[in-house]
Amino acid sequence: MMKIGLLDGGDGRSKHSPKVGFQVVRWAKPQVVWAKLNIDGSARSSPGPSGGAGICRNLGGDLIFAFSMGFGVGSSNRAELHSVWQCLSMRRSPGLSKVVVESDSSFVVDLVNRTAIPSWAWDHWRKRIDEITISGSFSFSHIPREVNGPTDGLARLASATQGNSAYFVWADLPRDIKGLVLLDKTRLGAVKEIP
Template identity: 45%
Template sequence: MVGFVNRPHPKHFPSMQTVFWAKPPSGWVKVNVDGSACENPGLSGGGGIYRRDDGRFVLAFSSAYGVGSNNQAEIRAIYDGIILCLDRGFSKIIVETDLKVAARLLSGTLATSWNWKPWVARIKSLVHAAELVFSVIPREGNGPADGMAREASGTQASIVISHYRDLPPHIRGLLFLDKVGLGVVRDTRVKM
């Protein structure tokens, strides 16, 4: 007996895209940042992961922000990420976030809401202190920074980690996958 499998028409397959973390150019450091809130609004925090042009881990941070939204936490994490870079002597910095609205806020193409205005102004004031480039990555490609932000919002503890071995194991795993060039699959029908 011959059987047939009913397969869905190709138009029913989700659109998939593989997201890869890209290394920064030679001489640059990239800080991926993210914000998290346990509820929105709720206890919030931000986090970031710094990597060199060869993909090596440099530094990570988690910052507790108290009650706020995930977007507020992301804007604050961008600021904290830049400040830590400057404190460590980095002058060529790529700040990568999964919050598309952040790029519009920082470029001036979107009006700043009153509760973000002070942080956006602080970020813009740092543009003269270093070469700053802002980029956006889909949320699936920002897993290590998301992990650090969730740590901060969940524990309300602020930490800086300078040794790879001190990172939580799941974040070390995500960094390894990024470094060897394995991407994360995302459904492009999902709106961010």
Template identity: 40%
Template sequence: MNVNGSSLGNPGPFGGGGVAKDHLGDLIFAFHSGYGISSNGQAETKVFWEALSHCKAKGLNKVELVSDSKSVVEALSKVSSPSWVMWYWWTRIKSLKDNMEICFSYSPRESNAMTDDLTQMGSGSQAHSSFQSIAELPPLIKGLLFLDKVGL
């Protein structure tokens, strides 16, 4: 599952987005959310929590979360607590990890275009949208999902 969070300003309107695909690259679900006003660190951490919450609700207990936020991936991979900016969501992520097998991975921003676009949609609108099928996806995200699936 690829996730991304960002703040339009630091602090500013912040949001997140995520795309979960199966081993064949087919969509399981996607989402974007606006979260209010805060910093990049909180946005990046909260989107991990939201993604894991969606996964747990769908019974997906073995999850790889991929993000372009190296600092959050490193903080969540450690047993010790992260910076105070991430603390609130970090504690909630740790509690969700019970009965789940989770791996956190870093990926450069260039390989995370779908979630970057979903995040901008969430940050800009401050709304929440969840997509359960390709037909429900915004046209841009449908196109990016297709390109990703064919390896372009």
């Protein structure tokens, strides 16, 4: 981890800011027989126009499917949960039974993993997700926001346009999302600030 101190050049005396560290974080490929779903939700205000996205990839980091979908007015938590449900529903068609689901929302991961007690407003979403995950092997994990770049980009697009798109070929993804998926596949990583 690299630490950086800042100097004040105005009076010649050193003034150090709090030290900030940086860490390289990478999207990790799933195990051999598993697929990986990265999920994200986005709301332009709270509540406001919301949308979500998911990207499913195999061991090689190749695209199995991706989607972006506008969800109307809502919160980012609702959009994130709706994205989990939507993506798990879509995975039925390719017949994926062993799936790692990653989200940068600790709220959603805790809710689905039952490490948080839901309010009545969120229990409905957890039950809908439980109905899908009962048939298969699923693992839900929290990841840093910096590792979820491609999905974040698709979710922001969906919340802005309220459009719906499905992608089954890498070449059909929006240009900037293609680049982010390729960076994940090559495992170059992103930089995360650590206080």
